[in-house]
Amino acid sequence: MTSASISFAGKTGKAGKKNDRYSAKNGYRKSSKTPWGNPIVYFFSLILVAICVVPVLYIIFGGFRTNAQITNNPAGLPDPWQVQNYIDVIQNAGFWGELVNSLIVAICTMVGVVVLGIMVSFVIARYHFKGSKAMYALFTAGLMFPMTVAITPLYLMIRNLGMANSLLGIILPQIAFGLPQTIVILVPFLQSIPLELEEACLLDGCSRLGFFWRMVIPLAMPGVATCGILQFVGSWNSYMLPLFVLSQENKYTLPLGVQMFSSQHSVDTARVLAFTSLAMLPALIFFTIFQKKIVGGLTGAVKG
Amino acid sequence: MPPKKLGFVRTRINDVRSAMSATNRIAVVPDARLRHNDKEANMKTTKTSKQSSGKGRNRLEILVLSAPAIILFVGFVILPIILGAYYGLYQWKGFGSPSTNGKFVGLQNYIIALKDPNFQAAIGHPLLIMIGSLVIQGPLAVLFALLLNQKFKGRALIRTLIFVPYVVSEVIVGTGWSLLLQKTGAVNQILTSIGLPAVDWLANPKIAIWTLLLIISWKYIGFAVILMLAGLQSIPEELYEAARVDGAGFWQMQKNITLPLLAPTLRIWAFLSMIGSLQLFDLVYIVWGNYVSTTAGVSTMATYMVREGRGAGNYGYGSAVALIIFVISLIIALTYQKFVLNRDLDGALTDGKAKKKFGFKKFKNESSNTQVAASEAVLAASEGEEK
Numbered sequence: 013m014t015s016a017s018i019s020f021a022g023k024t025g026k027a028g029k030k031n032d033r034y035s036a037k038n039g040y041r042k043s044s045k046t047p048w049g050n051p052i053v054y055f056f057s058l059i060l061v062a063i064c065v066v067p068v069l070y071i072i073f074g075g076f077r078t079n080a081q082i083t084n085n086p087a088g089l090p091d092p093w094q095v096q097n098y099i100d101v102i103q104n105a106g107f108w109g110e111l112v113n114s115l116i117v118a119i120c121t122m123v124g125v126v127v128l129g130i131m132v133s134f135v136i137a138r139y140h141f142k143g144s145k146a147m148y149a150l151f152t153a154g155l156m157f158p159m160t161v162a163i164t165p166l167y168l169m170i171r172n173l174g175m176a177n178s179l180l181g182i183i184l185p186q187i188a189f190g191l192p193q194t195i196v197i198l199v200p201f202l203q204s205i206p207l208e209l210e211e212a213c214l215l216d217g218c219s220r221l222g223f224f225w226r227m228v229i230p231l232a233m234p235g236v237a238t239c240g241i242l243q244f245v246g247s248w249n250s251y252m253l254p255l256f257v258l259s260q261e262n263k264y265t266l267p268l269g270v271q272m273f274s275s276q277h278s279v280d281t282a283r284v285l286a287f288t289s290l291a292m293l294p295a296l297i298f299f300t301i302f303q304k305k306i307v308g309g310l311t312g313a314v315k316g
Numbered sequence: 317m318p319p320k321k322l323g324f325v326r327t328r329i330n331d332v333r334s335a336m337s338a339t340n341r342i343a344v345v346p347d348a349r350l351r352h353n354d355k356e357a358n359m360k361t362t363k364t365s366k367q368s369s370g371k372g373r374n375r376l377e378i379l380v381l382s383a384p385a386i387i388l389f390v391g392f393v394i395l396p397i398i399l400g401a402y403y404g405l406y407q408w409k410g411f412g413s414p415s416t417n418g419k420f421v422g423l424q425n426y427i428i429a430l431k432d433p434n435f436q437a438a439i440g441h442p443l444l445i446m447i448g449s450l451v452i453q454g455p456l457a458v459l460f461a462l463l464l465n466q467k468f469k470g471r472a473l474i475r476t477l478i479f480v481p482y483v484v485s486e487v488i489v490g491t492g493w494s495l496l497l498q499k500t501g502a503v504n505q506i507l508t509s510i511g512l513p514a515v516d517w518l519a520n521p522k523i524a525i526w527t528l529l530l531i532i533s534w535k536y537i538g539f540a541v542i543l544m545l546a547g548l549q550s551i552p553e554e555l556y557e558a559a560r561v562d563g564a565g566f567w568q569m570q571k572n573i574t575l576p577l578l579a580p581t582l583r584i585w586a587f588l589s590m591i592g593s594l595q596l597f598d599l600v601y602i603v604w605g606n607y608v609s610t611t612a613g614v615s616t617m618a619t620y621m622v623r624e625g626r627g628a629g630n631y632g633y634g635s636a637v638a639l640i641i642f643v644i645s646l647i648i649a650l651t652y653q654k655f656v657l658n659r660d661l662d663g664a665l666t667d668g669k670a671k672k673k674f675g676f677k678k679f680k681n682e683s684s685n686t687q688v689a690a691s692e693a694v695l696a697a698s699e700g701e702e703k
Binding site: 047048049050053054056057060061063064065067068070071074083085086087128129131132134135136139141147150151154156157158160161162163164165166167168169184185187188189191192195220221245248249251252256266267270271274281284285288291292295296299300 | 392400410460466478488489491498534601618621622634638641
């Protein structure tokens, strides 16, 4: 690695960036102007990508192999390709039940956190009253209490409330623990909505709540989308709380299902891999789709 | 989407991002009071112009909008922690109330836990992981972010792909890696095929903790890179141009411009990473299981808590351990904040009085910065996706 070559790559990089800014002003970006990078850049990028993606691909490809293939040649590719494992998993009622449970929990958590979060953030950001700072401090302090430190008493509480073994027993705590993060992202966002907008709204005869409903919610969409994605993925992947709260198999979410399936079928490696790859697919798809949504939402935002 | 819109999108993201960080900074400096006065003035005008909407209605709105969130938060976050501190004083199996069905033992639970060599080991492992992740992931993430900050074809795809391990759940990561790293697994097969000896990655107590560090670094390096990329993009281009005019080389520029200006991002990333390491549970529990993790030398405070608390049915003891974890995390977080994080604010808080007054607030604002940084990372990833 010579510093000269890197320095060259650096220069083209900066030039490209400048170009980009210029073209953005004109509203045009020519993709043909994006330069091909230095081979060294590609080499190292590919190493990083390979490190990140190969283990995931191993899981997906492993599902297309037979157990014999995996035992004889653990690092090989499917030869011939087998779809039977995936078909078995798709026909497995347990998988669909767990998928539905995970979806219910993730969607309810996401909606709950976002709705409650934006309401309380609006109060903290745009109302002037004595307790507002204390309220903000209360929620931001919550960032220092991860669920791990509260899990034991939390579980006892959920059990005493009769919510053990119910999805509600996961959704409510997840909403509560998701609130600090959401509020901390949304409050600065809502504060950056200019006062003039609020005044204009009031002059036009809007109430505070009308302003909230007609202006704040649409303007906050990018922030809301970001929070929503973080909550959805977080809930989809959460393991500790369901592990404590859910003990009946028909209530299991996917992470618990994956663990149960892999311990029940520990000899049937190929099918475990197929199950695992199908379980991670929804979160990956959701993340990819909604990444674009955030950007779409940003186009509608007003200059802060 | 037509190219026209894409360019616009990019500038919008940058606008919003700078607006977000700007307001965040404003919230820390005493200027915030100015803003408040502004607001107050505005409130007065609205009050005089609209006498009908009195204080009562305002209060009702505040109550209706904030009550559900506060009730949930206090009920499910604050209350359990307080209850945990109370349960921790009892020897109690979790049925009925601790005062009737349990036995009051005072601080005995805490003493037992701190004297237990298993728990001492379980405190040591996460600390080792914490330092290891900082040392391994930090430099690598900065280097890769520098690499990916250049404009070249396929960059967007690369940025999306390195985010994949972060989105995949720890359970799946654990399942996948435990198969890959088996004695007769794929990794050992590759090693032997190139003439290296096979390694007992998971069961050997001398190696297991490094294996864990490897898996953790794998899962979170993409997140670190994206965070650093977001930080790099906020460094003004003019600085590099000026340096180039002065004849600075590439590495000189990185050392004198990039690193100092990336420092806030680095500190925030380090904070997130540290808190994450201390709470480590899912991966260890999945890959090693609760009992093997102790013999393999990878047990963490959280796995110890689950094993001795819920696993053994000793809820009083488990709650005491939880409180110890909380205190350890808090001490580390506050120490870090005191000696490292508040450097970022030295410029912002010039008068000493304000500094003292905002002493604790600062930390909160810092943690809010970390959260914004996390959301920025998502935005950055999405930005990459679009290009």
